[in-house]
Amino acid sequence: MHLILKATGEGAGIVSHLLSKNPNNVYDRTDKGVRVRMVYTTAAERETEVLMHAEPDPVDLVRGTPDGYDITQYINDREFVTSSLFCSYIRSALGTALNGKPKEAYVEWVGHPFDMELTFGPVASDLPDRAIEELFSPLGYAVTLDRDELDYTFDLKKKSTVRRIILRGQVTVQNALRQLFLLIPVLDNYKHYFISEDEIDKIKRYGEGWLDSHPLKEMIIKRTLRFAELIRQYERQEGVLSAPVEAVDAGDDNVSAYEKGDGPDVPSQQEQPPVRLNELRYRAITDVVAGLPHKRRIVDMGAGEGKLSAKLAYIPGVESILAVEPSGQSRLRAMERFAKLEGRSGLAAMPESVIGSLFYFDEQMQHQDVMILCEVIEHIEDYRLNGIMDMIMNEYQPEVLLVTTPNKEYNQVYAMEQESLRHHDHRFEWTRAELAAQCEMWTKQAEYTFEIRGIGEYAEGFGQPTQLVIFRKERRDQHEG
Numbered sequence: 001m002h003l004i005l006k007a008t009g010e011g012a013g014i015v016s017h018l019l020s021k022n023p024n025n026v027y028d029r030t031d032k033g034v035r036v037r038m039v040y041t042t043a044a045e046r047e048t049e050v051l052m053h054a055e056p057d058p059v060d061l062v063r064g065t066p067d068g069y070d071i072t073q074y075i076n077d078r079e080f081v082t083s084s085l086f087c088s089y090i091r092s093a094l095g096t097a098l099n100g101k102p103k104e105a106y107v108e109w110v111g112h113p114f115d116m117e118l119t120f121g122p123v124a125s126d127l128p129d130r131a132i133e134e135l136f137s138p139l140g141y142a143v144t145l146d147r148d149e150l151d152y153t154f155d156l157k158k159k160s161t162v163r164r165i166i167l168r169g170q171v172t173v174q175n176a177l178r179q180l181f182l183l184i185p186v187l188d189n190y191k192h193y194f195i196s197e198d199e200i201d202k203i204k205r206y207g208e209g210w211l212d213s214h215p216l217k218e219m220i221i222k223r224t225l226r227f228a229e230l231i232r233q234y235e236r237q238e239g240v241l242s243a244p245v246e247a248v249d250a251g252d253d254n255v256s257a258y259e260k261g262d263g264p265d266v267p268s269q270q271e272q273p274p275v276r277l278n279e280l281r282y283r284a285i286t287d288v289v290a291g292l293p294h295k296r297r298i299v300d301m302g303a304g305e306g307k308l309s310a311k312l313a314y315i316p317g318v319e320s321i322l323a324v325e326p327s328g329q330s331r332l333r334a335m336e337r338f339a340k341l342e343g344r345s346g347l348a349a350m351p352e353s354v355i356g357s358l359f360y361f362d363e364q365m366q367h368q369d370v371m372i373l374c375e376v377i378e379h380i381e382d383y384r385l386n387g388i389m390d391m392i393m394n395e396y397q398p399e400v401l402l403v404t405t406p407n408k409e410y411n412q413v414y415a416m417e418q419e420s421l422r423h424h425d426h427r428f429e430w431t432r433a434e435l436a437a438q439c440e441m442w443t444k445q446a447e448y449t450f451e452i453r454g455i456g457e458y459a460e461g462f463g464q465p466t467q468l469v470i471f472r473k474e475r476r477d478q479h480e481g
Contacts, residue, residue, distance in 0.1 A: 001086040002121075003180070006042075006049040007114040007173070015048040015114065016040065017106040018173045020096035023048075027093060034089050054089040081124045081162065084185035091181070098181070098206075100174045113170040118180065121146075121164030124424060125187040128416045131216075132165065135183055138214055141167040178206040186223045199225055200234050277456050277465055281374060281404055282311050284455045284468055290315050294369045294399050299324060300351075301358060301365075302376035306334030309351040313341060321351040322364070331355060358388045361395060371398035378405050378426045386442070393446035393471070401448070401471035404455065407432060410465040435467050447474045 007015045016023045023043035029036050035055045042049040096102055100110040118141075125132060133143045144166040171179075182203065203211065203224055211217055225231045289295050289312060296319045300309045303323035312321055323338075325331050334353045341347055356362050358373075358380070365371070371392065377385055392401060406422050408429040416422070421429055430438065432452070439450045448471045454464030 001082040004119040006117040009115045013045040083188035118167040122162040141169040182206040298370045324356040326357040403469040
């Protein structure tokens with residue numbers, strides 16, 4: 001994770017004084033397992049270039065947290081990408097520049113705009129290229145986005161999902177850094193710390209002089225504060241009255257920012273704020289299950305934090321729910337969620353959190369009434385998926401199998417780039433025709449029929465954002481008759 005700041009033109013040599021870092025010395029500090037370095041690659045009268053680099057200890061990133069015992073938490077991109085972590089690491093080194101308080105002899109240069117080039121990355125963002133450009137171009141920057149070509153031995157993707165960003169424009173050192181410290185976390189949409197009222201103060205401090213006029217201010221505020229109450233508190237302080245705010249739930253399982261409503265605006269005919277797609281999926285699934293004649297025993301595969309399982313628990317006639325999940329962290333949160341259901345009115349069955357995976361056979365999953373894969377299959381490499389579906393249909397043999405997966409065609413409605421996927425962990429996304437072809441192939445090898453429905457707002461020519469497949473096991477007497 002790094003940031004390169006390059007200033008050229010009159011007075012560019014003063015930048016080192018604004019940063020309060022001597023070009024002749026390498027700034028090298030290690031604090032709490034993170035090594036931060038600042039190195040001047042150029043230090044001349046009309047050109048200054050400085051590299052800021054942070055190198056955290058990947059073990060320390062999760063040590064001492066609830067995630068620390070789960071080995072899967074060590075497999076992530078936090079060690080490498082330029083995110084809110086990076087901003088927190090280098091903040092103390094840039095305190096003088098951010099506050100605009102250099103030595104008195106250089107105070108007059110705080111408000112001087114330099115010809116600036118800012119290069120940072122890699123950035124892992126769920127925003128499409130167009131949205132990233134729209135974040136920075138209103139601030140006067142020319143935006144260049146670089147994606148590395150991938151060199152796999154088999155065809156997965158042609159380009160990397162991470163990007164390196166280059167900004168060029170006339171800007172003061174203080175404003176450039178303040179803008180980055182506010183917008184880099186917006187790009188990454190990941191927070192490594194508890195979000196509190198301090199974030200409101202940070203928005204006011206770093207956004208002073210430019211945020212109020214930014215056309216994407218609403219999105220910036222929403223992705224910074226996340227929670228509806230904090231957003232309302234900010235608006236009250238600003239004297240702004242707006243429509244009801246829907247909070248961003250960071251705990252949604254396998255859900256992209258577009259489906260949470262954090263992506264670019266999506267055309268809609270609805271006057272009221274739409275219900276989040278994840279909630280619509282849960283409603284569609286519970287409606288189907290509620291209408292089934294046989295639903296006593298349910299398996300929720302890839303149950304995540306147990307949100308769907310908790311909703312299934314209120315359906316009359318349900319007696320057993322196995323919430324199957326391989327992640328220890330997610331299972332812990334699911335168990336906490338299920339414990340809160342105890343004694344609730346209308347509860348039909350208490351879900352049971354079970355460790356398990358689709359990658360190995362588990363006999364207790366056999367012959368259940370309903371098996372559910374909600375936003376699961378797209379996280380599996382497609383070359384492994386056929387074997388998994390064969391195991392489900394010919395070994396587990398649930399009476400009804402419910403599968404939801406994104407509709408790739410709808411990504412255009414979300415203004416996503418052509419090769420982009422809705423979630424960083426998706427291995428593929430299928431069009432409606434591609435899903436139907438896969439279902440035809442799977443059911444040829446098993447005694448199942450299928451029906452495909454759409455979930456979410458319909459867009460002409462693109463369908464609906466989510467596809468729901470209902471597989472029903474055929475009775476032997478149907479064949480014999």
